[in-house]
Amino acid sequence: MQRYFVERDAIKEPFIYITGDDCHHISLVMRMKPNDKVYISDQTRSFIASITDIKKELVTLEIIEELQEEKELPFNVSIAQGLVRREKMEEVIDYITELGATSYIPVVMSRSIVKVNLEQMEKKSTRYAKIAKEAAEQSHRLKIMDVKNVMTWKNFLNHAKDYDLCLYAYEASPKDDSLKQILRTKKYTNILVVVGPEGGISDKEVEDLKKNNFLPISLGPRILRTQVAPLYVMSALSYEWEAKE
Template sequence: MQRYFVNGVISENRFAINGEDFHHINRVMRMTQNDKIICVAPNGKSAECTIVKMTAESIEAEVVQWIESSSELPINMTIVSGLPKGDKLEWIIQKGTELGAHRFIPFTSARSIVKWDEKKAAKKLDRWKKIAKEASEQSHRTIIPEINSPLNLKEILDHSKSYDIKLIAFEEKGKQGEASAFSKAISSMDIGQSLMIVFGPEGGLTTEEVSLLEKNGFVSCGLGPRILRTETAPLYVLAAVSYHFELME
C-alpha cells in the first residue's frame, strides 16, 4: 500500500493531498475513489485511509484505522558527513533514511574536494529533502529525516552539545586494530537517547579536526578491520545500531 506524508489536515480523520503527491496518486498510480493508501500525519501518526473525493487538483482521504506500530529506530541517530564528490551524499541520504537515520548534516571538511555553491544551495537542499521524503515513504517511516545545509566544524560542535553520545568514525583507529569504542558506545545507550557520529569525506578527517572534536566530547572509533568508503561507513553504523537495538532481543 502506497504511503504519503500529508500536510493538509481537514479534520482529525480526514486529510487533503495535493501537489506532487496528488500527481503521483492520480497520474502515476492512477488511483480512483475508494482505493486505499497510508497517510502519515504531521504528528507522525499513520493511518490506513480510503480516497473519498478527487478533484482536478486535490484528493481527500478518510481514516479507516490508525496504525499503532512504529518503524523508527529506538535511538535518535544523526549522520554528519564531510561533503563528498558527485552524488554520494544523495546515496547516503537515501539509504541512510531507509536504515532509520533521524538527521543528516553535511559539513565542509578540510579535505572536502567539493565546495559548497551558495547560488545552487536552495535547489540542492530541496533535492536532498525530496530524496529523504521518498525514501521515508518507501521504507514505511513515520518521520522524514531533517536535512541541514552544510555546516563548518565549529557549527557542528555547537549542534553536538545536546547529544548523549558523540563519535568520530576515524579510519586510523581501524588500522590500529581498535574495535571496542563503537560497540561500547551503543551498548551504553538507552532507548530514546541521541547519537551523533562524524564521517570524513573521501580523503578522511585531518588529525586537527579529530583533535578538536575529541576536545569537545567526541570519541574516536574504528569500524572493523576493513577501510570503508565515505558513503559506506554511515550505512555500516546504521545497520549495526539497528541490529543491536532491534534484533538482539
C-alpha cells in the first residue's frame, strides 16, 4: 500500500486532505481512484484511509482505521558527520533514515576533504529532506528523519548540550568502554553520535569532544569508512533495543 506523510492539520477526523506534490502523485503518477486505500502518517499517528474524492489540487480521504505500530526506535538517535561529498552524504541520509535515525547533522570538521559552501548546502536542504521523506515512506517509518543545516564546529559543540549521551566513533578506542557497556549502564533517551569525515577526527577535535563530555566508542576492530560507520551505529542500536532477548 502506498504511504504518504501529511502535516498534522491535514487530518480533520474522519477526513484527511492532501494537496501539493502528494496530491499530484496520487492522481497523476499512481492514477488512483476513489475507494483505493493508502497509508497516512502525520509523524505521530498513522492510519489506513480510503480515497473519497480526487480533484486536481485536492485529494480527500476517509479514515478507515488508526494503526498501532511500533516502527520507531525507542530512543532518539542523531548522527553527526564531518562534511563528506554530496553523493556520500545523500547515501548516508537515505540509509540511516531507513535504519531509524532521528536526525542527521553535517558538521564542518578540519579533516574534511570537501570544500564548504554553506550557501549551496542550504539550497540543497530541500533535496536532502526529500531523500529522508522517501526513505521514511519506503521503510514504513512513522517519522521522517530531520536533516539539519550544516553546523560549524563551535555551533555543533553548543548544540550537543541538548543530548543526554554524546558519543564519538574513534578507531583508537578499543580499550575504552564499548557502546554496549555504555548503553547498558543507564537509560539514555536522546543520543548523539559523531562520525569523522574521510580524514577522521583531528586531535584538536578529540580534545574538544572530551571537554564537552563526549565518550569514545569503538565500532569493532576493523577500520570503517565514514559512510559505513553511521550504518554500523544504527544497526547496532536497533539490535540492542529492538531484537527480542
